[in-house]
Amino acid sequence: MKMAAPGLRLGMRRLLEVSAALGRVCRAYSTPQAFAEVLRLPRRQLTKLVYPLQELEQHLAPDARSDLCLRVFDPSLEDLARAESFFTASPRNRIEYLSSAVRLDHAPDLPRPEGHTKKMNFFKVGKYFTLVDMPGYGYRAPEDFVDMVETYLKERRNLKRTFLLVDSVVGITKTDNIAIEMCEEFALPYVMVLTKTDKSSKGHLLKQVLQIQKFVNMQTQGCFPQLFPVSAVTHSGIHLLKCFIANITGNLDSRLPV
Numbered sequence: 001m002k003m004a005a006p007g008l009r010l011g012m013r014r015l016l017e018v019s020a021a022l023g024r025v026c027r028a029y030s031t032p033q034a035f036a037e038v039l040r041l042p043r044r045q046l047t048k049l050v051y052p053l054q055e056l057e058q059h060l061a062p063d064a065r066s067d068l069c070l071r072v073f074d075p076s077l078e079d080l081a082r083a084e085s086f087f088t089a090s091p092r093n094r095i096e097y098l099s100s101a102v103r104l105d106h107a108p109d110l111p112r113p114e115g116h117t118k119k120m121n122f123f124k125v126g127k128y129f130t131l132v133d134m135p136g137y138g139y140r141a142p143e144d145f146v147d148m149v150e151t152y153l154k155e156r157r158n159l160k161r162t163f164l165l166v167d168s169v170v171g172i173t174k175t176d177n178i179a180i181e182m183c184e185e186f187a188l189p190y191v192m193v194l195t196k197t198d199k200s201s202k203g204h205l206l207k208q209v210l211q212i213q214k215f216v217n218m219q220t221q222g223c224f225p226q227l228f229p230v231s232a233v234t235h236s237g238i239h240l241l242k243c244f245i246a247n248i249t250g251n252l253d254s255r256l257p258v
Contacts, residue, residue, distance in 0.1 A: 035084040035239065039077065050080070052197065052229045052237045056206050068213055069225040075243045075256055083246035084239065086128050098122035098130070120148060129160070129249040136165075136175070154186050160248050161189055161224075168194035168229060171208050172215060184222055191224045192216060193241065198231040205229070 038049060048055040053070050060068070075083075089095045121133040134149050153162060162183055166176055183190045192212060197205055209227060216223045228244065230237035247256050 035081055049236050050239050059206055067210060072226040073244055073256060079252055080239055080243050083243035086246050086251060087242050093126040096124050098124050128251050153188060161191055163191050163193050165193050165195050168197050168205060168208050169199050189222050192227050194227055194229040197229045197236060198233045
């Protein structure tokens with residue numbers, strides 16, 4: 001479990017909106033240059049980058065496609081562009097590190113080695129919301145994990161959503177199950193973010209996605225039904241996840257389900 005956001009239907013038709021909406025998006029918002037370039041990509045590349053589940057869906061047999069929850073969160077291109085603006089640092093929109101857990105005597109050295117977060121790190125995203133990077137369960141967890149993380153999740157009243165980062169290469173592990181059980185026990189609304197999608201073949205990734213989706217559908221109560229596959233290397237799925245965060249924190253003027 002790595003991130004929480006306090007006082008923090010993927011339809012194919014979206015692809016048909018690209019040409020018409022590109023002009024509207026750029027006029028309506030101060031669209032970050034990187035995202036404006038994304039909108040100019042050919043349809044297939046855009047789908048793979050922005051809507052990775054739709055790209056995977058194309059490789060499923062028709063009778064298996066209903067197993068994936070694809071159209072629960074259905075942002076428009078305008079929504080995606082506006083969400084990007086929240087995550088883009090500027091003189092008027094500062095993105096800054098705030099503090100670590102008070103029991104720790106020094107700030108984190110960033111970037112950190114993967115899997116070595118030993119404290120809760122708070123990042124303020126402008127005036128909109130705060131993201132909290134939390135230690136994960138497992139043998140690398142800090143000794144005071146229960147007091148530090150579980151207490152925070154249980155008592156933080158303005159917590160909007162908890163994000164469980166699951167390695168898409170290996171799937172749900174025993175330590176992931178511990179975090180899932182905790183979220184279910186505390187009745188926390190949470191989301192499955194499948195990381196490292198660039199490290200798997202398409203066939204392996206599709207198998208993992210279907211297995212994890214089945215787990216969510218049949219064995220969870222508080223988990224958001226739609227998965228968010230992402231890659232920090234290719235940036236696949238990142239724009240959609242950012243939009244979801246902006247939406248659940250109340251920063252998009254839309255009625256997207258959360």
